[in-house]
Amino acid sequence: MTNKIPRQNIPSIPSYNYQPTPYIGISKQQVIELRKQYINPVVATYYKQPIMIVEGSMQYVFDETGKRYLDAFAGIATINVGHSHPHVVKAVQEQSAKLQHLTTLYLHPTIAEYSKMLVDKMPDDLSMVYLVNSGSEANDLAMLMARVYTENFDIITLRNGYHGMGGNTMGLTSQSTWKYSPPHNFGIHHALNADVYRGPWNNNENNVADKYADEIKNIIEYATCGKIAGFIAESIQGMGGAIVYPDGYLRKVSDYVHQAKGLLIIDEVQTGFCRTGKGFWGFELQDVKPDIVTLAKGIGNGLPLAAVVTTPEIAQAFTQKIHFNTFAGNPVSCAAGKAVLETIERENLQQNCSLVGDYLLEGLDNLQEKYECIGDVRGCGLMIGVDLVKNRETKEANSELASQIHEL
Missing domain, CATH: 3.40.640.10 (Type I PLP-dependent aspartate aminotransferase-like (Major domain))
Structure with missing residues (x-):
C-alpha cells in the first residue's frame, strides 16, 4: 500500500450535450474585488483559486469561460434532482x-x-x-x-x-x-x-x-x-x-x-x-x-x-x-x-441514488485496499464519507492530505 495520490491518468468527465450561454457579465477579478469590499469576510470560498460558477445543468456547472465541472457536492446536498431541472x-x-x-x-x-x-x-x-x-x-x-x-x-x-x-x-x-x-x-x-x-x-x-x-x-x-x-x-x-x-x-x-x-x-x-x-x-x-x-x-x-x-x-x-x-x-x-x-x-431517483452510491462505495473500498491513507469508507447511497489518516493504527486525521485532494 501507499500514501501517495497519483495525479496522472486522471480521466476526463463524459461528454454532455449542452452548450452554456456565453458569459458577458463582470469579470471574475471584479467579483473577487466586490466581495472583498462589500461582503462580510466570514463568507468564504472554496479553493486557493476560487471557481466562479455562472450556469448549471443537471449534474454539471460551468464557469465564466464555459469550462464544465461535475458537481459532486450538489450544493451541499441540496441540488437533489439536478441544476435547473426543466x-x-x-x-x-x-x-x-x-x-x-x-x-x-x-x-x-x-x-x-x-x-x-x-x-x-x-x-x-x-x-x-x-x-x-x-x-x-x-x-x-x-x-x-x-x-x-x-x-x-x-x-x-x-x-x-x-x-x-x-x-x-x-x-x-x-x-x-x-x-x-x-x-x-x-x-x-x-x-x-x-x-x-x-x-x-x-x-x-x-x-x-x-x-x-x-x-x-x-x-x-x-x-x-x-x-x-x-x-x-x-x-x-x-x-x-x-x-x-x-x-x-x-x-x-x-x-x-x-x-x-x-x-x-x-x-x-x-x-x-x-x-x-x-x-x-x-x-x-x-x-x-x-x-x-x-x-x-x-x-x-x-x-x-x-x-x-x-x-x-x-x-x-x-x-x-x-x-x-x-x-x-x-x-x-x-x-x-x-x-x-x-x-x-x-425519474426513479431513489433507485438511481442506491445504484450510484453502491458503485461509488465499491470503488472507494478498492482504493482503501491500495492506499494506507484511507482509514475508513462509510455511508449509504450518496451520503458517503472517506476518513483520511496519517496512521491506520492511531487513526490520526490527515487534514493536510484532505486539503490537497480537495484542491485537485
Missing part, C-alpha cells in the same frame, strides 16, 4: 408569473397540495407540516415544539453533530468550527457520538448499539431531572463526516427518550429526499419512527424551503400562542417542492 424550472416560472408571495393568512392551493404530498411520504402519524425557510430555522422550531409539548426543557444531542448556526441551533451543533463564544448551550447536553470508527466501541463489539445508547440513558439520569424535552440527531451525520450509527442505535435511544417523556427529533436536512438511496428518509435505515422530522436542503432543489413535520397531538399543543412566519409556504418555493417530489418519482 420540470422544476417550469413550475417555478409558472408560479412566479402568477403570484410570487402570499402569507399563510390567506388561502392558496400550492401550500395545501404540497403539504399533502410531503405527508404522503411520511409514516402515518407524522401528518402535520409547518413550512419554514432553512434547516436552522426548522431545527430551532422543532426544539421549541418539543419544549412546549412536553413542558420540559432539556434537550440531548450528539457530539460531532451539525444542526445549524442560529442562536439556538448553534447550541445543538457540536463542532468547535461552527461555534462562537457567546452562551448558547443552556439546557442542551452533548452525548458521546455513536461513531463505530473513532469511538470506544466498534461494530465488532457485542451489543455495540446498546453501549452507545446507554450514554443517552446516563445523561438523562445524571444530568437532567429525569425528564427531557427531546433528543435530536441527524439520521447520518453530514458535516461531521457521514457518520453511520450502529444498527438499532436510534431505536434504543428512542426507548430511553420516550421513557423520559421526551420526543425523538430526527434531522433529515441532508439525508432526506432519497439521498441515502435505501430509503426516502434516513431514519428508515434505523427502523425508527420520529415524533418530529426536520427537512431542508434537497426539499426545494436550492430554493429557500424547509419543513417541520410532526403528529397532530404535538402540533395542537403549539397552538397555545400565535406563531407566524412571513415567508413560510411561499407559493414559488412550494411549487418547487412539488416539482422536486414529482421528479424523484418520475
